[in-house]
Amino acid sequence: MARSLVDLLTTHASIHPDRTAYRYLVTGDTEGEVQHLTYGRLAARSRAVAAWLQEHGLAGSRAMLLYPPGLEFISGYLGCLSAGVVAVPGVPPQGRSQNHRALTRMKRLMADADAKVILGGREVIAALDGMAQHLPELDGIARIATEDIPDEAAAAWREPELTAESVAFLQYTSGSTSAPRGVAVTHANLLANERVITERMGHTPDAIAEHRNELIVSWLPVYHDMGLMGPILNTLYLGVTATLFSPLHFLQQPARWLTAVSRYRPHTSGGPNFAYELCLKHATPDLLDTLDLRSWKVAFNGAEPVRAATLRRFADTFGEAGFRREALYPCYGLAEATLMVTGGSVDTPPTLLEPDATGPHAGETDAAAVGCGRPGPGVTVAIADPERQEELPEGEVGEIWVGGAGVAKGYWRNALATRETFRATLPGHEGRFLRTGDLGFLRDGELFVTGRRKDLIVIDGRNHYPQDLELSAELSHPALRPGCTAAFSVDSGTEGEQAVLVAELSPDAAGESEKVTDLVRSAIGEAHGLSVRDVVLVHPGTIPKTSSGKIQRRATRAAYLDATLATVGEPGQL
Structure with missing residues (x-):
């Protein structure tokens, strides 16, 4: 062996x-x-x-x-x-x-x-x-x-x-x-x-x-x-x-990805959600006529929030080129677990849970929760109350904890962070757990990821996930760049925590900034029952991101508070 x-x-x-x-x-x-x-x-x-x-x-x-x-x-x-x-x-x-x-x-x-x-x-x-x-x-x-x-x-x-x-x-x-x-x-x-x-x-x-x-x-x-x-x-x-x-x-010409898949006919290929959005943006009839995507069995989607709207549109658009809806493969993983924690079943379409018909997202189908599959062999996933460090019943949102042989040794030369992150225990479970810092819930053994614990926005006792607010904002106007929006909260003093949204605006829409700002406010108000303190539109490529392309919400918040954002016109304030 x-x-x-x-x-x-x-x-x-x-x-x-x-x-x-x-x-x-x-x-x-x-x-x-x-x-x-x-x-x-x-x-x-x-x-x-x-x-x-x-x-x-x-x-x-x-x-x-x-x-x-x-x-x-x-x-x-x-x-x-x-x-x-x-x-x-x-x-x-x-x-x-x-x-x-x-x-x-x-x-x-x-x-x-x-x-x-x-x-x-x-x-x-x-x-x-x-x-x-x-x-x-x-x-x-x-x-x-x-x-x-x-x-x-x-x-x-x-x-x-x-x-x-x-x-x-x-x-x-x-x-x-x-x-x-x-x-x-x-x-x-x-x-x-x-x-x-x-x-x-x-x-x-x-x-x-x-x-x-x-x-x-x-x-x-x-x-x-x-x-x-x-x-x-x-x-x-x-x-x-x-x-x-x-x-x-790939970024220069997203069609190169699909052309390579069509040419070499691999079993597996994928990337973060934004990659699928880029392909949709460049999906011309001429391109579709040249592609044969029938052999693509696993189109994995991870590393950032997986959006139901993206999955639907990608399957519908590239179905003309032989792409199968069953190939869509949302998954979940993180470096602390070496990588993969959960993934779907091959040849099975992803699980999309529509929002509660009576909840704040009623009728907002694009906010559907996307299943990220089940744990791999030897992997245990539990949902825990991070404060009480107790396992929560199925369906309740809590911190995602992971156990198994793939969980890494710890953080290099950082005993304190290792003890806080890699050494959790749960009653009724053997061994130690990795505290991921991610929030989610289990349903029928499948994991649904809802956001990052540190990014959670709590206003008037209600929890709001920033990626939900960001999605609602981006859908409000085509000039807002997908995957280039940051939502966070700031302390406004007497009024407590209030939401702020920063979004990158396409250059050709600079003259419509006031209209876009109003649409963002309206969309978030209708979908989430939330009043936004500030909507700031910034130039493309200026929102802080990690080297892997993830939005750095806390860095964006710091830039907002320091008034160092590259704004387009004046932000509309309440």
């Missing part, structure tokens, strides 16, 4: 060395340049990187991985695992507009992880070398472009002494409600979560054979858990083939 992904790489390289493990679409286009990495070549390159790390006495230390999109990251990551080095995936500084943010995060992660070496692509390493005099954090830290490590180095590789509890890598959280923390993921955690992904997503031998080993197409960034655990590591776990391309190429 495999003890680690390193063992599995050795096995696959021995059994089918010439099989393509990963192909990379250099331009994002299926007709453009395509790079291939076989299992034999991957094993050789990973061992060469590992041997270099071992030779430089870095076993047991941390290595920051800073790679542009492409295949070299995979060899660097697996090289770390093959050397007993803890990998720390990071976002490489790239582009003038992103340099400051990427550098700030990189420095924070390097310091927290106490990284001893930086592995990266040639251009990234050259750029860091040029910045070294301005970055004292780089003093004493080795830097190597792994392309420059010769293949011959692999001969010196020594198999590391790995145990199930050895830390494989640090997955830093996106920091949507707090500063990023390094989740210490062990080799046992990795294998356990790959079993969950395999079982929940129906990656059976029969399904793999039916798809001719073509498992997945992905544009997701590999330095985040969603892009790493499924597209990269589940491919390796099963010894199959993945097709990858850059997130930037």
